[in-house]
Amino acid sequence: MTKRKTTTTGFSRISGHNGRPSTTLPTGSPLLSRDCLPHPFLWSALLAGLMFVCGCQTNTTNLFTAAGSGWHIQQGQALWRPQHGLPEFGGDLVLASDDAGRCLIQFDKTPMAILFAQTTSNRWLIKFPQRQMSFSGRGPGPTRFSWLYLPTALAGKPLPKPLHFERKPDGGWRLENSSTGETLEGFLSP
Numbered sequence: 001m002t003k004r005k006t007t008t009t010g011f012s013r014i015s016g017h018n019g020r021p022s023t024t025l026p027t028g029s030p031l032l033s034r035d036c037l038p039h040p041f042l043w044s045a046l047l048a049g050l051m052f053v054c055g056c057q058t059n060t061t062n063l064f065t066a067a068g069s070g071w072h073i074q075q076g077q078a079l080w081r082p083q084h085g086l087p088e089f090g091g092d093l094v095l096a097s098d099d100a101g102r103c104l105i106q107f108d109k110t111p112m113a114i115l116f117a118q119t120t121s122n123r124w125l126i127k128f129p130q131r132q133m134s135f136s137g138r139g140p141g142p143t144r145f146s147w148l149y150l151p152t153a154l155a156g157k158p159l160p161k162p163l164h165f166e167r168k169p170d171g172g173w174r175l176e177n178s179s180t181g182e183t184l185e186g187f188l189s190p
Contacts, residue, residue: 062118062125063102063118063119063120063123063124063125063136070098070099071096071097071098072096072097072098073094073095073096074094074095074096074188074189074190075092075093075094075095075188075189076092076093076095076186076187076188076189077090077091077092077093077186077187078090078091078092078093078107078184078185078186079183079184079185079186080107080114080115080182080183080184081181081182081183082182083180083181083182084180084181085181088183089107089109089114090109091107091108091109091110091114092107092108092109092110093105093106093107093186093188094106094107094108095150095151095154095188097151100120100121101120101121102118102119102120102121103117103118103119103151104116104117104118105117105118105147105150105151107147112129112130113129113130114128114129114130115127115128115129115147116129117145117147117148119141119148119151122138122139123136123137123138123139124136124137124138124140124141124145124148126141126145126147126148140160143160143161143162143163143177143179144177144180144182146163146175146176146177146182146183146184147184149163149175150175150184153165153173153175154173154188162177162178162179162180163175163176163177163178164176164178170187171187172185172186172187173185173186173187
């Protein structure tokens with residue numbers, strides 16, 4: 001049984017088991033009054049607001065739409081190892097580029113999309129649909145995403161360290177990040 005005592009300082013002392021104080025609150029505190037609880041509509045609105053804020057994930061939109069004339073599209077196959085110790089994924093590769101320096105990379109293993117990336121002269125975007133993750137930014141992309149540098153490597157331009165690119169005698173290529181162990185191997189139609 002609990003007992004309430006008012007002290008000389010205006011606090012109400014609620015005593016719990018064996019007369020020990022369990023809580024100290026000011027007298028007349030709204031926590032002690034049922035009349036002070038917000039209306040059920042306010043609780044519903046607060047809950048709906050929290051669900052909207054916490055339950056929604058902003059989805060990074062595409063940087064551009066690869067439509068219209070002026071696009072050079074290549075298709076092929078690739079093997080991707082995300083990092084040391086992980087298995088390789090094989091799949092279909094599509095690389096589309098235009099004269100403005102925009103590139104689109106899509107890597108799929110039918111029936112699922114594994115990776116989608118876009119680069120422009122000053123922005124980048126990479127999405128991993130199966131994990132519902134996307135990353136984007138300005139400037140050159142981070143080297144931890146070797147896919148962002150595939151168009152640069154295929155064009156014969158210099159790559160930042162720790163990326164290394166080589167062309168194979170059979171017409172294929174290999175892009176490797178020596179820091180993470182990520183590798184991309186494949187071929188594309190001309």
